[in-house]
Amino acid sequence: MIITNNEKVYDKYKDITNIIFIQGGFKDVLVKTRDKIHEGHELLTHPLSSSVKPNETPFKSVLISDEKASLNLNSLYIIENSIMTYDNFSKHKFSMMTDKITEDFKLIDLTVLESALNI
Amino acid sequence: MKLELGYIFIKDIQFAETSKVENGTLYVNKEEVKALILEDQNFKSADVELAKPGESVRIMPVKDVIEPRVKVEGPGGIFPGMVSKVETVGSGKTNVLKGAAVVTTGKIVGFQEGIIDMTGPGAEYTPFSQLNNLVLVCEPIDSLKQHEHEKALRFAGYKVAMYLGELAKNMTPDQVDTFETPTLVEGIKMYPELPRVAYVCMLQSQGLMHDTYVYGVDAKQTISTLIYPTEMMDGAIVSGNCVSACDKNTTYHHLNNPVVHDLFAEHGKTLNFVGVIITNENVYLADKERSSNWSAKLAEYLGVDGVIVSEEGFGNPDTDLIMNCKKIENKGIKTVLITDEYAGRDGTSQSLADADVRANAVVTGGNANEVIELPPMDKIIGHVEVADVIAGGFDGSLHADGSITAELQVITGATNEMGFNKLSAR
Secondary structure, eight states: OEEESOHHHHHHHTTTSOEEEOSSOHHHHHHHHHHHHHTTOOBOBOTTOSSSOTTTOOOOEEEBOSSOOSOOHHHHHHHHHHHHHHHHSOOOOOTTOOHHHHHHHHHHHHHHHHHHHTO | OEEEEEEEEOOEEEEOSSOEEETTEEEEOHHHHHHHHHTSTTEEEEEEEEEOTTSSEEEESEEEEEOOEEEEESSSOSSBTTTBOSOOOSSEEEEEEETEEEEEEOOSSSSOOOBEESSHHHHHHOGGGGSEEEEEEEEEOTTOOHHHHHHHHHHHHHHHHHHHHHTTTTOOOSEEEEEEOOOHHHHHHHOTTSOEEEEEEEEEOSSTTEEEEETTEEGGGOOOEEEOHHHHHTTSEEEEEOSOGGGOOOHHHHHTOHHHHHHHHHBTTTBEEEEEEEEEEOSBHHHHHHHHHHHHHHHHHHTOSEEEEEOOSSSHHHHHHHHHHHHHHTTTOEEEEEEEEOOOTTSOSOSSSOOOTTOOSEEEEEETTOEEEEOOOSEEEEOGGGGGGSTTOOTTOBOTTSOEEEEGGGBTTTTOTTSOSSOOOO
16 A cells, blocks of 8 residues: 555556555655554655655655554664654745655655655 | 785875876866767766865766776786676786876766765765865766666766776786675684674665665665675776665775775784675565575575674665564674664754664664755856755755855765764764
């Protein structure tokens, strides 16, 4: 299952996989991921994937298991640390982002996700 | 495996009618270099500029820095699997234009990063301000996709570095350093009383603009393996990582890996340098588990007493770093980690996105969140308008007079996690 706020990822995968689209920012994706981990889903990709910093890109996609089991403590540890790291960064306003830059950030997020999907 | 590195010291770089090296000056025929770049039909135009130490020049956005080298004796060529055949390198003789570099620049995606200032406070943070740089400014054809643009730029850098390296093929070096790694069995016999140490070199491998290549293979499709340290000196590992300027390993870093050089310097004196394990940093958590399992297994198999682990990048590689640390320590092998920090602008926040009690010997390359002021420069090579959207820049980074306020992470090599820089902390 993919959790994303990136339309490029959503449009490409919405018909072939479980996907949750978040109308919101990077942190909203992390928080939703944490909630799903609480429900018993397992984290499959690192939430801080890519070295593009969380205050530089507004887009994030995370892969979690479709299946639920008992709470995966390792997943919980990684997502909580990721949220804490996100909060360390000063917050960007993203006000001066052009359409080109927005599209490039979406593309980077998509390719990083696909590197995990082996596509 | 034994390699002699012959250094030809370069103290100046100039354009000239004939490319050559003479009395410590690297003369470059600009048109030949441009023609070499434009052999690739993905570029519609190319320009070549010089940037020397002390000049009021800012280069941005920097993609890679490459040292010109050439094989003089022994099998293979520099950058095997990329621009030379896939021959095992790392033995024989290699000449190096020490003090010169090829710097590639380009706007592959809209947000970009990587500043090299040749003078002023910014120059203090990057080792590349001390080099005589040949800077490539390449314009892609309009329809070129980001993946192809990144690859074309990467290869332009290698080709020009090879072209310059060839100038030194028949020269007598100013200095020769010899590096030799015996076989495992010979090494044990030679220094039975010394602690056996290996180096675990982590390679960025996450996708577009986040990749590293080993003998031409994308590192994210590899599992952890062994490599002779001298193979790295001949360009067996190259950088395709254009993100996170301060803590990425450029190709220059891989060629001049300071951990390798320092371990060789201590080899036979205070320790027995057994070899290098390379391991990747993928985004899939199962890949992280597999790769760190293998690096721990190889360290155990080598029978080492300790390892040094160097990270590349920020955030999710912290998890690879800690996995490597925990699993290697669990084999009864001591670890020392080299990383950098994102500890907030005041340096008080948690530095890494992961931690473990066994990570109790850690060296930092500095705090990438620290805010710095870069004064205006007389000349900009590259694209100045990207300063506001450069990684680590923020709204209002670029001021009207050309000065820049930004986090340290904008500077290429500033907090390098091989320790190829001047920053640290106690």
